[in-house]
Amino acid sequence: MNLSIAEENYIKSIYKLEEGQEAVSTNALAYELDTKPASVTDMAKKLKEKKLIAYEKYQGINLTSEGKKAALQIIRRHRLWECFLVEKLSFSWEEVHELAEELEHVRSEKLTNRLSEFLGNPQIDPHGDPIPDAQGKMGKPRVQTSLHKSKANRLEVMAVSDKSTALLEFLNTKGVRLGTQLDVIERYEFDNSIEIKIKNQPAFTISEQVAKSIMVKPI
Amino acid sequence: MNLSIAEENYIKSIYKLEEGQEAVSTNALAYELDTKPASVTDMAKKLKEKKLIAYEKYQGINLTSEGKKAALQIIRRHRLWECFLVEKLSFSWEEVHELAEELEHVRSEKLTNRLSEFLGNPQIDPHGDPIPDAQGKMGKPRVQTSLHKSKANRLEVMAVSDKSTALLEFLNTKGVRLGTQLDVIERYEFDNSIEIKIKNQPAFTISEQVAKSIMVKPI
DNA sequence: AATAAAATTTAGGTAAATCTAAATAATTTA
DNA sequence: TAAATTATTTAGATTTACCTAAATTTTATT
Ligand SMILES: [Mn+2]
Ligand SMILES: [Mn+2]
Ligand SMILES: [Mn+2]
Ligand SMILES: [Mn+2]
Numbered sequence: 001m002n003l004s005i006a007e008e009n010y011i012k013s014i015y016k017l018e019e020g021q022e023a024v025s026t027n028a029l030a031y032e033l034d035t036k037p038a039s040v041t042d043m044a045k046k047l048k049e050k051k052l053i054a055y056e057k058y059q060g061i062n063l064t065s066e067g068k069k070a071a072l073q074i075i076r077r078h079r080l081w082e083c084f085l086v087e088k089l090s091f092s093w094e095e096v097h098e099l100a101e102e103l104e105h106v107r108s109e110k111l112t113n114r115l116s117e118f119l120g121n122p123q124i125d126p127h128g129d130p131i132p133d134a135q136g137k138m139g140k141p142r143v144q145t146s147l148h149k150s151k152a153n154r155l156e157v158m159a160v161s162d163k164s165t166a167l168l169e170f171l172n173t174k175g176v177r178l179g180t181q182l183d184v185i186e187r188y189e190f191d192n193s194i195e196i197k198i199k200n201q202p203a204f205t206i207s208e209q210v211a212k213s214i215m216v217k218p219i
Numbered sequence: 220m221n222l223s224i225a226e227e228n229y230i231k232s233i234y235k236l237e238e239g240q241e242a243v244s245t246n247a248l249a250y251e252l253d254t255k256p257a258s259v260t261d262m263a264k265k266l267k268e269k270k271l272i273a274y275e276k277y278q279g280i281n282l283t284s285e286g287k288k289a290a291l292q293i294i295r296r297h298r299l300w301e302c303f304l305v306e307k308l309s310f311s312w313e314e315v316h317e318l319a320e321e322l323e324h325v326r327s328e329k330l331t332n333r334l335s336e337f338l339g340n341p342q343i344d345p346h347g348d349p350i351p352d353a354q355g356k357m358g359k360p361r362v363q364t365s366l367h368k369s370k371a372n373r374l375e376v377m378a379v380s381d382k383s384t385a386l387l388e389f390l391n392t393k394g395v396r397l398g399t400q401l402d403v404i405e406r407y408e409f410d411n412s413i414e415i416k417i418k419n420q421p422a423f424t425i426s427e428q429v430a431k432s433i434m435v436k437p438i
Numbered sequence: 439a440a441t442a443a444a445a446t447t448t449a450g451g452t453a454a455a456t457c458t459a460a461a462t463a464a465t466t467t468a
Numbered sequence: 469t470a471a472a473t474t475a476t477t478t479a480g481a482t483t484t485a486c487c488t489a490a491a492t493t494t495t496a497t498t
Contacts, residue, residue, distance in 0.1 A: 006485060027447055039486055043448055058446060058493060082367045089333040099330055114308040180472090225455060245476055258456055258476055265454090277463065277476060 001070065005105045009033060010043050012104075014063055023060030023102070041134050052088035072111075072136035073215035079125035079132075080115050082106065085124040087119060093126040093160075094168030109134075117170040118163070127168075128159025128181060129213065147194065153184040162213035164201050170210070175201055179218035181219060220269065220287065222232035224324045226254060227293050229262050230271060233282055234290035238369040260287030291355035292331075297323035298344035298351075299334050306338060312379075312396070313387030314425075328353075346387075346395050347378025347434065358436070366413065367373040367430035372403040381432035389429070394420055400438060 003011070013032045017024040026044070030037045048055040050066035063071060081103040083090040092098075113134055116122070123139065124130055128193050132138040157180045160168065172178065185195040185203050191203040192208035206214075232251045236243040241300070245263070267274040271286035282290060283415035300322040304310040310318075332353055335341070342358065343349055351357040362377040376399045379387065389408045390396065394417050404414040404422050425433075 004484075027444090035485090036487065037446065038448080038488080072416075085330070088339055089330070091329075092332070095329075099325065101484075102325045103322075108318055110306070110310075110314075111318055114310070118308055165425065207430055223454075231496090254455090254477065255457065257458080257478080261455075 001066070003070065003107075007047065007050075007052075008070075008105055010040075011063070011067055011071045012074045012078075014053065014061055015075065017067065018063060023062050025060050026082070027130075029061065037137075039150060042078050044171055047111070057195060069136055071134040072138060075138075076116075076132040076134075076136070077106070080119065080122070081128060082127070083119050083122045083131075084115060084127045087122075092168075092172070094172065095164045096126060097163040100164075122197045124159075126178075127161075127163060128157075143215045145211050145216060147196075147206075147214040148192065148208060149217050150184075150216050152219070154181070154219045155184065155216040155218050156215050157214060159215040160213055161215060167210065167213060171214075174204055174206075176214070181203050220271070220285070222289065222326075225262070226266065226269075226271075227289075227324055229259075229284070230286055230290045231265060231297075233272065233280055234263040234287065234294065235308075237282060242281050244279050248280065279385075280337045288355050289349040291357060293323055294357075295333050295335075295351040295355070296325070298348060299331065299338065299341070301309060301344045301346070302338050302341045302350075304333060311387075311391070313384045313391065315345060316382040317384075319333050345397075346380075346382060347376075362434045365431050366412065366425075366433040367427060367433050368405075368416075369437070372429075373400070373438045374403065375400050375438050377431060377436050378432045378434040379432055380434060386429065386432060390433075393417075393423060393425075395433070401411075 010029070012027060012031065017028055017032060026037045026040045030040045033040070037090065044053065044061055047053045047061075051064055052070060054062045054069045056066055058093070058174040070218050078100045082096040083193055084199050085096040085099060086093060116131075121133075122131055124142075128142075130139040130141055146161070147155065156176055157176060160171065160214070161176070176182070182196045182199060185197050187194050188205075192211070194211050195205045195206050197203040229248070229252065232248060233243050236247055236251060245256045245259045245390075249259045251297060252259070257321070258429045263274045263280055265274065266272045266280075266286070272291060273281045273283055301315040301321040302313040305312060308349055335350075335353070339352055340352075347361075349358040349360060359379065365372065365380070376395060376397055378397070379390065399417060401415045404410050404416050405412050407424075411430070412424050413427075413430050414420040414422055414424045
């Protein structure tokens with residue numbers, strides 16, 4: 001199955017949006033890919049033709065097992081390149097997503113596997129996301145609780161689900177990175193903002209949106 | 220100037236074919252890019268519009284200085300990725316050209332310069348070709364003599380100008396690599412084949428075509 | 439259940455990068 | 469130099485991946 005770059009980007013986005021949901025809507029996919037719903041409908045027909053998705057008019061989209069396999073390969077490449085950029089080329093975690101967005105489209109199993117080996121077969125990427133292995137098997141995300149939902153108050157940062165440069169830069173300035181331990185000082189009901197504190201640093205408040213992006217586990 | 224992948228491939232090929240020639244012909248470029256002359260004419264109009272080439276109907280193509288600058292950036296990326304693949308991921312010299320053909324299109328100066336640094340700012344790639352620096356300055360190829368033209372008989376292999384997998388694999392089996400020293404045993408006039416010998420190995424004969432691809436310097 | 443609103447699809451484009459076949463220009467050969 | 473050959477360009481399609489505007493279907497709201 002030879003996929004174009006556009007097709008790969010669709011497959012990857014469908015995989016991401018499918019998580020938890022029963023089907024991916026045309027509008028959601030258009031928003032995720034920064035394109036128009038009409039374009040999504042066009043592509044849906046093509047991907048159905050290629051048996052990568054299940055799709056019926058007005059019924060939303062699901063990956064077939066073929067499609068899932070393809071998605072996992074793309075995600076594997078994306079996350080390995082992110083590791084490479086951070087660990088070997090000293091990029092910061094907010095810089096690597098965009099570059100990996102292009103590097104992920106170089107389709108060579110040999111390259112992918114050699115890269116993985118070169119990096120010591122890493123299990124998680126710079127944002128805390130698990131990396132599928134050569135067979136496409138991916139460890140469950142180690143945490144499924146966001147700081148927003150978490151009940152506990154002594155927490156460790158395990159992953160960041162929003163990869164936007166702006167958010168990751170914000171977290172940099174606040175000293176929040178993977179492995180950071182923090183205490184919840186206060187949860188404000190009226191806007192769901194949270195005041196948190198990292199040892200030896202002044203406390204600060206984050207919005208609901210930020211709290212939803214920070215994945216944590218209780219210490 | 221934002222170039223598409225197709226435009227970058229054209230620019231790179233024009234740069235390559237321009238060497239020595241006064242202008243690049245439509246047919247030569249079509250052959251190099253494995254496309255049709257009519258497509259080349261179309262693209263020539265577009266690249267002229269973008270001021271990357273000088274082009275008049277029936278007069279052939281030349282890069283402008285803008286175009287040359289672009290070409291050198293692409294070549295820099297191509298050759299740095301080839302180095303990476305060979306030196307860090309243990310690829311063999313015949314495997315890297317195709318992969319670099321894709322990796323070269325990831326346009327990020329920061330990535331390119333970090334990669335160069337990571338590799339120790341290499342000056343030549345795995346095929347013996349010089350790597351342009353960040354400013355686009357490239358050392359003259361260290362040798363311009365092919366084994367075919369060379370007069371001397373004790374020679375060192377400095378580069379291989381044909382990057383086809385088949386030729387490079389052939390050279391592997393014969394023990395010819397960068398730095399290999401060899402003696403010319405005999406030059407056969409009737410077909411321009413050459414019998415050569417590498418120390419401690421049986422002599423063997425190469426065709427004119429192969430001899431033209433091996434760049435050498437006298438020891 | 440009827441109507442309004444929202445989501446999705448269809449119809450009919452466009453732009454990029456190709457192609458084939460035909461026309462034209464340049465070059466070579468006789 | 470006229471004819472033949474070769475090189476190049478033009479004309480007219482095709483495919484991919486988009487788009488806008490209009491039509492249709494689904495879902496939510498009276
Ligand atoms: Mn991508
Ligand atoms: Mn990531
Ligand atoms: Mn290329
Ligand atoms: Mn090379």
